[in-house]
Amino acid sequence: MTLLTKAQNHVRPAALRMPAFVTRRMDEHHVNRIEQLMGGEHVHVWKRQGPGAVMLAGNDYLCLANEPALLQAQVRALQGKAGQNLMSAVYLQAGSRQHRLEEKFADFMGAQQTVLAQSGWAANVGLMHSIAEPGVPVYLDIMAHASLWDGVQLGGARAVPFLHNNMEHLQRQLNKHGAGVIVVDALYSTDGSLAPLHEVLALAEKTGSVLVVDESHSLGTHGPRGAGLVIAAGLEDRVHFRTASLAKAFAGRAGIITCSSRFKGYFLSESRPAIFSSCLLNHELAWFDAAIDFVEQADVRRAGLRRITEEVRSGLERLGYCVDEGSEQIIALEVGTEPKTLVLRKALENRGIQGAVFCAPATPKNRALVRLTLNSGMTKREIAKLLDACADMRDEVDLENWTSTVRRRRVH
Numbered sequence: 544m545t546l547l548t549k550a551q552n553h554v555r556p557a558a559l560r561m562p563a564f565v566t567r568r569m570d571e572h573h574v575n576r577i578e579q580l581m582g583g584e585h586v587h588v589w590k591r592q593g594p595g596a597v598m599l600a601g602n603d604y605l606c607l608a609n610e611p612a613l614l615q616a617q618v619r620a621l622q623g624k625a626g627q628n629l630m631s632a633v634y635l636q637a638g639s640r641q642h643r644l645e646e647k648f649a650d651f652m653g654a655q656q657t658v659l660a661q662s663g664w665a666a667n668v669g670l671m672h673s674i675a676e677p678g679v680p681v682y683l684d685i686m687a688h689a690s691l692w693d694g695v696q697l698g699g700a701r702a703v704p705f706l707h708n709n710m711e712h713l714q715r716q717l718n719k720h721g722a723g724v725i726v727v728d729a730l731y732s733t734d735g736s737l738a739p740l741h742e743v744l745a746l747a748e749k750t751g752s753v754l755v756v757d758e759s760h761s762l763g764t765h766g767p768r769g770a771g772l773v774i775a776a777g778l779e780d781r782v783h784f785r786t787a788s789l790a791k792a793f794a795g796r797a798g799i800i801t802c803s804s805r806f807k808g809y810f811l812s813e814s815r816p817a818i819f820s821s822c823l824l825n826h827e828l829a830w831f832d833a834a835i836d837f838v839e840q841a842d843v844r845r846a847g848l849r850r851i852t853e854e855v856r857s858g859l860e861r862l863g864y865c866v867d868e869g870s871e872q873i874i875a876l877e878v879g880t881e882p883k884t885l886v887l888r889k890a891l892e893n894r895g896i897q898g899a900v901f902c903a904p905a906t907p908k909n910r911a912l913v914r915l916t917l918n919s920g921m922t923k924r925e926i927a928k929l930l931d932a933c934a935d936m937r938d939e940v941d942l943e944n945w946t947s948t949v950r951r952r953r954v955h
């Protein structure tokens with residue numbers, strides 16, 4: 544008789560018992576949040592959309608994902624004979640494919656050097672903990688991306704938040720805590736607002752602070768040849784570090800940091816994601832090599848995205864949606880509580896529109912929202928469908944009482 548183990552029989556084992564310190568937290572999610580607060584529904588699980596639906600949840604702003612030139616570059620790399628380096632980037636030798644691509648990105652971004660990371664998250668965490676140590680105040684716009692805060696925590700530095708885009712508050716915090724690191728996103732990922740880069744830089748220079756600008760949502764879409772907002776403002780020689788996720792307009796999986804050559808040498812022996820996680824793969828590098836060439840030439844798509852952004856934003860404003868805290872291709876429909884966000888999600892999905900729900904920990908608890916990300920390929924029909932849906936659902940979603948609507952009423 545042969546004795547087969549459960550695994551050989553493909554029988555899934557029962558869940559192991561876990562101690563209370565884990566089960567309590569799982570219950571907070573499954574019982575308190577999903578069952579009790581949301582009536583058994585998961586806020587992120589959208590109804591499957593049929594053909595003709597308008598998908599506004601991703602960040603492929605310039606519609607690169609299916610570009611034949613990029614796909615072919617990737618396929619060639621996969622089929623090629625070059626061996627794959629399955630090791631940490633620390634061990635890459637001079638002239639390696641990654642190093643050559645980092646030089647190309649440096650030219651594209653007008654930087655002395657760049658370092659590629661496995662993701663935008665790895666770039667930000669690695670950078671922040673490499674420049675911020677215990678005792679160093681790190682001034683973060685409250686809407687700066689979570690990965691930047693995580694890096695501060697890993698470095699044991701002191702996170703000092705300042706109100707979104709509020710330079711007076713930043714100045715007051717700097718007066719109180721002294722020179723440190725100032726961190727902003729060039730274009731904020733939840734509401735599409737822009738950082739006042741000139742003013743932030745003036746405060747950084749006045750106080751002798753380091754400036755970090757996350758360009759995840761502006762690299763590729765903004766600036767000459769898509770080189771970003773720091774370049775558009777002519778500040779590339781004065782901003783210490785720019786970072787970006789390349790999983791947005793570059794439509795791949797990686798992150799990047801601009802820096803000096805000297806800093807790069809230090810970073811590769813300090814950044815924990817760079818040291819303790821393996822490097823990018825050949826086909827990923829090949830994608831970005833081709834993507835830089837494509838993005839540089841994509842002025843028509845950038846102009847299309849701008850036009851679509853203006854049309855959708857002004858259409859939503861006319862319908863009474865308060866979206867003027869942002870100005871770019873990311874639009875926040877800020878409802879407030881999570882249960883209200885669920886009502887909005889259903890109203891959208893029933894009308895063939897899919898966005899992304901943002902709630903805690905991505906937003907403050909009572910500022911949950913549905914984020915719509917526009918792309919350069921949106922057709923007239925899709926724009927009309929989105930605006931018709933938004934016109935039709937206003938009472939159903941109780942637009943009058945959204946936090947964003949109430950805030951606007953209070954201001955005016």
Ligand SMILES: Cc1ncc(COP(=O)(O)O)c(C=O)c1O
Nearest residue numbers: 662663664688732759788789790
């Ligand atoms: C502003 C910003 N920075 C960094 C990241 C992290 O990028 P990635 O998804 O490549 O890890 C994101 C992604 O959500 C982002 O929006």
